[in-house]
Amino acid sequence: MSESRTDWPLWEVFVRGRRGLSHTHAGSLHAPDATMALRNARDLYTRRGEGVSLWVVPSTQITASSPDEKDPFFEPAADKPYRHPTFYEVPEGVQNL
């Protein structure tokens, strides 16, 4: 590969399966533009009949939580069982639940 070559940008691929309700992250790939990214995604992620719909998103457009923020972001959730519906006992006689 020549030294002057500029790398193609990275794209994240989301696939909705035949019975799936939502698009699920399948992986990533390189492509020169969105149209080619869709075609590459078709070849890389759906050629065995895995999906019926594809999204591609430029990886640079994704804002991700950082590993450093893991504790403040996710830790407090662990010790608050009352945030889960299973914490509550359903009183007898409640209808339509």
Place this chain on the structure above:
Amino acid sequence: MSGARPGNPGHHAALALGDDALILAQRLGEWSGHAPELEEEVALANIALDLLGQARALLSLCGDEDELAFRREERAFRNVQLVERPNGDFAHTIARQLYFSTWQELLYGRLAGGTGPIAALAAKAVKECAYHRDHAEQWTLRLGDGTEESHRRMQAALDALWRYTGELWQPVEGLDVDWDALESAWRAGVTGVVTRATLGVPEGPQSSPWAAGAGRQGVHTEPFGRLLAEMQHLHRSHPGASW
């Protein structure tokens, strides 16, 4: 399979179309490990596997597919010379894909409306052909309307392969197709893409004096022998070998 015995028209047609697909699959497979990008390598290999699937189905109509693919001599192959042309640079591969897949999609679309085993295969394959044509179009547009270098290379490739396109209109025995209408449709399709890509449609003759439609008669160009040697040597060295 009835209707495809040696000597009858159905056999002749299935062999010609099967050889087109087989030889182009082999050429495209040569990109494995060498394509400019991993993603493009997978795309080319994917197209090659589609073509190989078509070849297997078509050659099976004519006899034993392995026997036909691996045991025939050069003069017994009936593919058009276009598909045996070397990969060249990426632009040459794309130009060959553009010329061939545009033709194949139009032809198979027409064959799908007929009856018999080839019609059934064509109906299934035409969707693959449409994808191959789209892939070639996307790249023709990007290379033609890309950098000065890519434009120059794409034009050179279109020009170099132009003289192998005339053979595509030579009627194939056993296929009931309006070849003149097919040529007009092909020309319109290719002209549209090439023009949008800011490239020029080549103006030279579409066959050379020594090669006018000769692939279908079993006359092939010099690089074809090496392609066959690579494709057949394993089978010939180890007859009956399996995984």
